[in-house]
Amino acid sequence: MSSDRLTEDFNAAKPAALARVVSIVENHRDGFEQILGSLHSRTGRARRIGLTGPPGAGKSTITALLVKNFRDQGLKVGVIAVDPTSPFTGGALLGDRVRMENVALDPGVFIRSMATRGSLGGLAAATREVADVLDAFGFDILLIETVGVGQSELDVARTADSTVLVLVPESGDSIQTLKAGVMEVADIFVVNKADRPGADRLRNDVELMLGLRKGVSFGNMPAHHGVDLKRVNPARAAREAAATTDPKAWTPPVLSAVATKQEGIAEIVAALDRHFAYLQRSGTLRARRRERLRERVMDVVERKVSDRLWKDSRTVAWLDEQLPSVEEGTATPFAVADMLLRQSAELVRGEQRT
Amino acid sequence: MSSDRLTEDFNAAKPAALARVVSIVENHRDGFEQILGSLHSRTGRARRIGLTGPPGAGKSTITALLVKNFRDQGLKVGVIAVDPTSPFTGGALLGDRVRMENVALDPGVFIRSMATRGSLGGLAAATREVADVLDAFGFDILLIETVGVGQSELDVARTADSTVLVLVPESGDSIQTLKAGVMEVADIFVVNKADRPGADRLRNDVELMLGLRKGVSFGNMPAHHGVDLKRVNPARAAREAAATTDPKAWTPPVLSAVATKQEGIAEIVAALDRHFAYLQRSGTLRARRRERLRERVMDVVERKVSDRLWKDSRTVAWLDEQLPSVEEGTATPFAVADMLLRQSAELVRGEQRT
Numbered sequence: 001m002s003s004d005r006l007t008e009d010f011n012a013a014k015p016a017a018l019a020r021v022v023s024i025v026e027n028h029r030d031g032f033e034q035i036l037g038s039l040h041s042r043t044g045r046a047r048r049i050g051l052t053g054p055p056g057a058g059k060s061t062i063t064a065l066l067v068k069n070f071r072d073q074g075l076k077v078g079v080i081a082v083d084p085t086s087p088f089t090g091g092a093l094l095g096d097r098v099r100m101e102n103v104a105l106d107p108g109v110f111i112r113s114m115a116t117r118g119s120l121g122g123l124a125a126a127t128r129e130v131a132d133v134l135d136a137f138g139f140d141i142l143l144i145e146t147v148g149v150g151q152s153e154l155d156v157a158r159t160a161d162s163t164v165l166v167l168v169p170e171s172g173d174s175i176q177t178l179k180a181g182v183m184e185v186a187d188i189f190v191v192n193k194a195d196r197p198g199a200d201r202l203r204n205d206v207e208l209m210l211g212l213r214k215g216v217s218f219g220n221m222p223a224h225h226g227v228d229l230k231r232v233n234p235a236r237a238a239r240e241a242a243a244t245t246d247p248k249a250w251t252p253p254v255l256s257a258v259a260t261k262q263e264g265i266a267e268i269v270a271a272l273d274r275h276f277a278y279l280q281r282s283g284t285l286r287a288r289r290r291e292r293l294r295e296r297v298m299d300v301v302e303r304k305v306s307d308r309l310w311k312d313s314r315t316v317a318w319l320d321e322q323l324p325s326v327e328e329g330t331a332t333p334f335a336v337a338d339m340l341l342r343q344s345a346e347l348v349r350g351e352q353r354t
Numbered sequence: 355m356s357s358d359r360l361t362e363d364f365n366a367a368k369p370a371a372l373a374r375v376v377s378i379v380e381n382h383r384d385g386f387e388q389i390l391g392s393l394h395s396r397t398g399r400a401r402r403i404g405l406t407g408p409p410g411a412g413k414s415t416i417t418a419l420l421v422k423n424f425r426d427q428g429l430k431v432g433v434i435a436v437d438p439t440s441p442f443t444g445g446a447l448l449g450d451r452v453r454m455e456n457v458a459l460d461p462g463v464f465i466r467s468m469a470t471r472g473s474l475g476g477l478a479a480a481t482r483e484v485a486d487v488l489d490a491f492g493f494d495i496l497l498i499e500t501v502g503v504g505q506s507e508l509d510v511a512r513t514a515d516s517t518v519l520v521l522v523p524e525s526g527d528s529i530q531t532l533k534a535g536v537m538e539v540a541d542i543f544v545v546n547k548a549d550r551p552g553a554d555r556l557r558n559d560v561e562l563m564l565g566l567r568k569g570v571s572f573g574n575m576p577a578h579h580g581v582d583l584k585r586v587n588p589a590r591a592a593r594e595a596a597a598t599t600d601p602k603a604w605t606p607p608v609l610s611a612v613a614t615k616q617e618g619i620a621e622i623v624a625a626l627d628r629h630f631a632y633l634q635r636s637g638t639l640r641a642r643r644r645e646r647l648r649e650r651v652m653d654v655v656e657r658k659v660s661d662r663l664w665k666d667s668r669t670v671a672w673l674d675e676q677l678p679s680v681e682e683g684t685a686t687p688f689a690v691a692d693m694l695l696r697q698s699a700e701l702v703r704g705e706q707r708t
Binding site (some may be wrong): 304 | 386521644658660695
């Protein structure tokens with residue numbers, strides 16, 4: 001199929017074209033940047049909702065129920081599962097099972113697993129790109145499910161407009177077992193399996209932690225890509241800090257659910273709607289989406305540099321020649337890196353080497 | 355303290371200097387590259403052992419017992435914990451507790467938690483650098499503990515000479531819940547809590563999987579940094595493939611342990627010794643270490659590029675100016691990235707912008 005024909009079919013919302021485009025983008029096949037570029041102007045309409053939490057917290061069950069709820073509202077839903085323990089990705093399900101078959105057979109639902117992707121290009125960058133494809137195709141809601149343990153997974157959670165953190169009383173220690181930073185990313189907390197012992201204590205722990213957190217604003221979030229906003233753009237940093245220390249700013253609710261009994265799902269949807277309204281009202285949605293675009297460009301820049309350097313056989317061969325002296329300790333990785341960059345300006349610019 | 359004095363104290367093996375240098379390197383404080391460069395020639399002596407597996411598998415208990423075993427042999431041991439659930443990092447311990455206090459007070463043991471690190475610079479790159487510091491300081495054994503779930507964590511596991519994968523029968527599904535690729539990285543499998551039901555089935559599952567895996571050689575491992583060895587260096591790829599399809603090549607043993615009863619630890623140490631002897635005999639140690647140096651250089655190159663681009667206020671301001679048109683869809687992230695790279699050659703080379 002020609003690339004024009006593929007774009008045409010994609011724009012006509014043909015499901016086969018969607019699957020094809022996602023696959024090209026996900027695997028960085030030839031032409032993926034052109035395709036992403038051509039659909040870029042159609043992105044920015046979907047609401048991106050992240051679900052994260054420790055393995056066994058019931059994220060997938062909640063995801064399936066959220067899909068059903070949004071479908072009942074007539075919304076089209078895309079699911080991106082970046083969690084190896086998710087049944088969406090063929091993994092084991094540690095909690096009780098909600099039947100996924102209905103969800104999977106509904107044409108208004110598209111499910112994509114990214115659990116088996118390698119590190120090539122970065123998981124967060126790849127997730128953002130697949131999300132862009134689904135957004136451009138016309139899905140109204142994107143649910144991004146990720147396990148809240150690893151660093152890359154935390155970066156994925158950061159790509160959403162709203163992030164739901166699912167916790168369970170079983171692991172009363174579950175707050176501590178989460179990757180540092182996961183708590184800070186959450187806009188909505190859900191204590192799942194809330195009919196089990198320890199649920200109240202967990203709720204208390206979370207609320208205590210949220211009390212401590214007050215006053216920590218968006219402007220204090222860890223810098224991405226090493227960019228300190230306050231330094232490079234003080235005006236914007238101040239604007240964002242003002243938006244988030246506003247007394248009407250968002251206070252994350254701590255909800256209860258028993259997903260296996262389908263209890264608490266409507267409350268999660270209502271909280272998501274309230275959060276989205278807050279994001280729009282406060283200007284935070286616009287700020288987050290602009291930040292996401294900035295991340296997108298920076299990701300593309302870094303990937304282009306890596307591709308241009310490491311797919312050049314002369315550069316790789318040159319590096320290979322230097323390794324024995326690095327091994328012997330007569331050269332250091334830093335000196336070799338400096339030399340490599342001094343001679344690679346044309347490559348980085350995207351030109352042929354002279 | 356002057357940097358010369360610090361290096362002097364470090365070379366004289368003063369513990370305070372070690373803690374100071376690790377902290378400078380871990381946080382990328384000013385001068386960290388000079389320090390790493392100056393100690394580079396003293397690296398390459400420590401055996402690097404990775405321990406990975408799902409949360410609650412007992413990795414930390416096994417790590418503590420391995421520390422004790424190596425200490426009894428008179429070896430100095432460094433522990434790098436990249437696992438938020440590890441008691442070494444102050445996290446919750448899901449299994450039974452082995453008292454860590456003795457280990458922590460022993461001057462022949464150094465424990466460093468990297469659980470709270472942000473994504474800045476990359477977890478695997480940061481772990482390799484801290485490992486280099488401990489190596490140069492004179493530790494004989496480095497134990498690197500990481501949870502086998504996330505992508506970054508898998509990359510960390512890949513930085514070791516030998517990798518131990520710890521599984522437990524409780525999660526009979528534990529093989530499926532692991533990040534794809536973790537099984538392939540393991541040199542030694544340990545079924546911990548082997549006195550519990552399901553241990554035999556788990557052993558069988560692992561051995562079945564290993565049988566299927568036979569013939570998968572080092573040369574088939576996922577390419578790092580997008581470099582396909584077979585393309586850029588066919589001779590080396592062939593050499594490595596030959597080394598690993600050798601009939602005398604390593605077959606990962608599947609061991610049993612009950613760490614809380616201190617059972618099975620000597621067998622793990624013996625298997626590690628056998629694996630290390632195999633690595634030396636087959637030339638794989640040299641190949642892996644050279645590969646690790648290559649990764650080091652590539653990491654440094656990519657970090658330098660990011661630093662030079664994103665710490666330049668003019669570049670960041672320029673990017674900021676482009677974002678509205680990316681937002682409106684009149685420019686794409688790819689076009690902006692290309693423009694940015696075309697005008698950034700001097701920066702990438704490390705020169706002042708003209």
